[in-house]
Structures are given as C-alpha cells and as structure tokens.
Amino acid sequence: LPNSVGFIGLGLMGKPMVVNLAKKLPPGARIHVHDVVTAVVDELCASYPDRIIRCTSAREVTEKSDVILTMLPEGSHVKSVYLDPTTGILPGLLSSPSESQTGGKLVIDSSTIDTATSQHVSSLLASSSPSTTFYDAPVSGGVLGAVNGTIAFFLGASRHDANLPRLLPLLDLMGGKTIPCGGPTLGLAAKLSNNYLSGIITIATSEAMDMGMRAGIDADVLASVFAAGTAQNAICDTFNPVPRVCPAAPSSHGYVGGFRVQLMRKDMGLAVDMARRVGSRNVLGAGGLGVYAAASEAADCRDLDSRVVFRYIGGNEE
Numbered sequence: 001l002p003n004s005v006g007f008i009g010l011g012l013m014g015k016p017m018v019v020n021l022a023k024k025l026p027p028g029a030r031i032h033v034h035d036v037v038t039a040v041v042d043e044l045c046a047s048y049p050d051r052i053i054r055c056t057s058a059r060e061v062t063e064k065s066d067v068i069l070t071m072l073p074e075g076s077h078v079k080s081v082y083l084d085p086t087t088g089i090l091p092g093l094l095s096s097p098s099e100s101q102t103g104g105k106l107v108i109d110s111s112t113i114d115t116a117t118s119q120h121v122s123s124l125l126a127s128s129s130p131s132t133t134f135y136d137a138p139v140s141g142g143v144l145g146a147v148n149g150t151i152a153f154f155l156g157a158s159r160h161d162a163n164l165p166r167l168l169p170l171l172d173l174m175g176g177k178t179i180p181c182g183g184p185t186l187g188l189a190a191k192l193s194n195n196y197l198s199g200i201i202t203i204a205t206s207e208a209m210d211m212g213m214r215a216g217i218d219a220d221v222l223a224s225v226f227a228a229g230t231a232q233n234a235i236c237d238t239f240n241p242v243p244r245v246c247p248a249a250p251s252s253h254g255y256v257g258g259f260r261v262q263l264m265r266k267d268m269g270l271a272v273d274m275a276r277r278v279g280s281r282n283v284l285g286a287g288g289l290g291v292y293a294a295a296s297e298a299a300d301c302r303d304l305d306s307r308v309v310f311r312y313i314g315g316n317e318e
C-alpha cells in the first residue's frame with residue numbers, strides 16, 4: 001500500500017471514500033486532500049489530524065502523493081483539475097521531486113464522465129509524464145456503498161495489468177470489488193452501460209408499479225410478484241420507487257439522499273452519446289433521457305433521488 005495517497009473531490013462520494021482510507025491505511029500513511037469547498041477539508045482534517053493533510057491545489061496533492069484519486073462531478077471539472085497549467089495535476093507531475101521507489105505515480109479518476117475527456121487527459125499525461133499511469137475507475141453502489149466501503153470499481157485496465165498489485169489493495173480499502181474491464185476508458189464504458197440499464201429499469205419499474213396499483217393491486221403484493229417472476233430487479237427489490245415498499249430506500253424518506261436525478265440525467269446523456277458513437281441501436285435512450293431531463297427541471301423532483309421518476313409520472317404516493 002502507498003505511504004502517501006492523494007484525493008481530490010470530497011463530495012458525497014469522495015468524502016466517505018477518504019474516511020475509509022483514513023480508517024484502514026496502515027499506521028504512518030498520509031492522505032493529502034483538496035476540494036474547492038474548504039468546509040469539508042476542515043472537517044476531515046479535524047476528524048483525522050494525524051492522517052489527513054490539507055493541500056491548497058491539485059498540484060500540491062500530486063507533488064506529495066504516490067497514488068492520486070479524483071472524484072469530481074463532470075468532465076469539465078476533470079479537465080480543469082488535471083490540466084490547469086498552474087494548479088493542476090499535470091504540472092504537479094512535472095514538478096514532483098522524484099519518483100517513488102515502487103515505480104511511477106498512479107493517477108485514478110473515479111468520476112463518471114465521457115470517455116473522450118478521459119482519453120484526452122490520459123494521453124496528455126502519458127506524453128508529458130511517461131512514468132505516470134492514468135486509469136479510469138468509476139464506481140457503482142451509491143453514497144451508502146461509499147460509506148460502507150462496498151462500492152464496486154470498474155477499472156479501465158486489463159486483467160493482466162502490471163499495476164494491479166499496487167491498485168487492488170488500495171481500492172479494496174474503499175470498495176468491495178474491482179472489475180478490470182479490459183483496457184483504458186472501458187471502466188467508463190462499463191459504468192455508462194450499467195447506468196443506462198439501471199436508469200431504464202427505474203422508469204420501467206415506476207410505470208409497472210403505477211399500472212398495477214391503479215388496477216387495484218397493493219404495492220407490496222405487486223413488488224413481491226415482480227420479485228418472484230421474470231421482472232425481478234434490484235430497483236424493485238432494494239430501491240423501489242414507490243414510498244414504503246422498501247423502508248430504507250430514499251423513496252420512503254421523501255426521495256431525499258441517494259443518487260440525484262440530475263446525475264442520472266448526465267449519465268443517460270453520456271450513455272446515449274456512447275451508443276451513437278459505437279453504433280449501438282438504442283430505442284429506449286431518447287425516451288429515458290427525456291424523462292430524466294424533464295424530472296431534473298421539475299420543481300417537485302429536482303435535487304431528489306432519481307427514483308422520484310415515480311412522482312414525475314404521477315404515481316400515487318399515499
């Protein structure tokens with residue numbers, strides 16, 4: 001495990017991932033962190049004063065760390081954090097005093113972004129700092145998974161990647177599983193395929209629940225019918241969009257928390273773009289994207305968990 005880990009982007013996902021690192025890294029290891037929101041940095045440094053060290057830029061984090069992770073909202077943030085000529089990761093790699101004993105630095109982007117931006121950043125890093133290796137490693141499992149350390153990493157690397165012995169033990173401190181997806185950008189391609197499927201299942205489950213309930217079937221009975229039959233799926237079983245079917249799900253708490261509907265809109269848009277680019281016929285994509293775009297704008301849905309689609313289609317929440 002590295003003695004010095006860097007982490008940039010301490011939001012809903014990044015912060016609990018850093019907390020897991022702080023709890024589980026061996027004694028003596030340090031975590032260098034940066035976020036534009038200083039309150040979250042203050043809070044983490046106060047909770048783990050011997051472990052977590054504040055940095056004023058991504059560049060400083062990079063200079064002080066052997067392995068650097070980023071967890072940022074969108075491609076535009078990733079570009080600026082990596083490529084800013086004065087404060088970015090790239091100038092930090094170029095001004096780093098010396099390579100660690102174990103080889104070049106590893107840089108891991110866990111943000112869900114488009115593959116083109118990831119490829120662009122990766123090739124600039126490779127040409128300017130050949131000893132550095134960049135990986136896309138988006139995650140799935142939500143905020144609860146990040147808190148519990150059970151998220152899955154979809155790693156843009158082959159099963160035979162020479163750096164896996166350095167990467168896997170570190171990722172295991174934050175997640176339950178890492179799946180090497182074949183090569184660069186394929187972690188992102190896997191993540192976008194996954195979120196396309198779960199986004200469409202969310203809409204279909206909301207519509208099917210509404211249909212059956214309006215026909216007179218009790219919501220719990222309907223959910224157990226789907227669970228027993230060919231419609232069985234994780235949204236129905238764990239994140240049912242109908243309030244009170246799953247007591248722990250965001251839908252049972254006013255759709256607060258969970259995966260924001262705007263993030264699902266972003267991911268559906270990225271998935272539809274990817275389908276077009278790779279020549280995959282995508283009959284449900286436009287409709288799905290339309291639903292999440294409209295729900296993201298609706299006053300009673302925006303900022304809430306994406307399963308608020310049930311409310312958006314006029315489902316009965318009583």
Ligand code: NAD
Nearest residue numbers: 009010011012013014035036072073077111112142143259
């Ligand atoms: P978030 O908005 O809560 O956190 C992002 C953090 O990045 C914020 O703290 C923000 O201040 C920081 N940031 C933005 N620009 C910065 C900059 N220039 N320098 C330093 N810090 C900067 O987002 P999140 O929910 O943590 O999601 C992060 C990524 O993970 C997104 O791509 C999202 O799609 C993906 N994701 C989210 C979930 C989820 O359930 N929230 C699940 C899986 C994947």
